[in-house]
Amino acid sequence: MGSDKKEGIHNTRRVDTVSDEEEWSIVQGALQILTVADCLTSRSSVFEASLRATLARLSTSLSLSLFGSNADQNQSHLVSSEGGNGELSLAGRASLDVEALRLIDVPEKSKRLFNLLDQSKDPRFHALPLASQRVAAFSDSVNDLVYDVLISKVRQRLSNVSRLPIWSAVEEPSAFPLPSFSVYPQSYVTSVGEYLLTLPQQLEPLAEGISSSDATTDEAQFFMIKFRGIQYITDLGAQQLSADIDYLTNVLSALSMPIPQFLSTYHTCLSTPREKLRDLLRSDAANHLDLATAQLVCKIRRVTLDQ
Known part of the structure; x- marks a missing residue:
């Protein structure tokens, strides 16, 4: 207990000897980390918006290729089949472009793709949900760190x-x-x-x-x-x-x-x-x-x- 007390006194004196220049150097270092976190959050948001825009364009182009002017009404029937095996009817194959034709041989993947495209129309949709959560958690942690650094001097003065x-x-x-x-x-x-x-x-x-x-x-x-x-x-x-x-x-x-x-x-x-x-x-x-x-x-x- 005696050694702990001496160590506490030593740490207090060490804090007291920190100059204003050193204190602001520490603050500036923390703010630089905050800048990195803000940049990461901003770029993540831009990337997320880019992915959503790409999914929107893909949904439109595939729908037009497969269903023409009735894309919105018929998109849900892309993977419907006559025999229940998920294949497209032969009557519609002539109008498909190359990208759409490739989906015919992979009905399960095409079904998942169009489910994703349908979900992307929801404003709450996240193209990278896990990444978004991790970026938000990192940003919160950095904010807490910077906040602790900013008020450490105040709390030391009030101790x-x-x-x-x-x-x-x-x-x-x-x-x-x-x-x-x-x-x-x-x-x-x-x-x-x-x-x-x-x-x-x-x-x-x-x-x-x-x-x-x-x-x-x-x-x-x-x-x-x-x-x-x-x-x-x-x-x-x-x-x-x-x-x-x-x-x-x-x-x-x-x-x-x-x-x-x-x-x-x-x-x-x-x-x-x-x-x-x-x-x-x-x-x-x-x-x-x-x-x-x-x-x-x-x-x-x-x-x-x-x-």
Whole structure:
């Protein structure tokens, strides 16, 4: 266990020493893989469309050769036989071209061919169903990989949020009145915000492959998980966390992302003075809050609601 702990500390320090240039190099490498996946998907779709077009032309040419103007009505009788053995009647052989004549000696194959041609008229038909499934699975796997790479930096920055000492800090008493200062967001959240704001520019050439909105939504949820790990927060800590959340919501708004209700609830309950928090939850304003989150904030601020 001791060696595992030391290894974990070593890995954390190694992540911390990765430069911005190296991080973006990793991101660019992942995006190159995404480019390959997009190219494969595009070419597969083009090839699929080409095969469908070829089958459509083949269906038309064979039908006209065999049945003339009544191709649509008579195509189903291509492999019908007088004696039940699947052979064409001799009366129709004179009008067949070379390709159609070759089908006479292979009635089973001709039957399978025309079944295929008939199926190809369905818009849901796939000429290469197995290949299409594998290409789609590969594309999904690449998207997951790129997504994990994109958010790895964010999650690393948020890994210790619940254990920051600022949450339990208290203002030091002073014999002299001190001016109040504005609380600024901490470096962990500004680093996350600056990174998220760069994603649209990085992903612009591949906007259809992966969306930065997925990353920002998931990270908002990850913030919630980390905030829930805070066991106790002082008034000073509440002011700081409120400033951090305010910065994060501004970033999400700049990315045209809706603000999750739990995040706005955290901000409202943390920015409200502790002695007024109970009244807030009993007012009409509580209808706009996430009740479970509000109760959690009351718990970590040591505010009881049953009084």
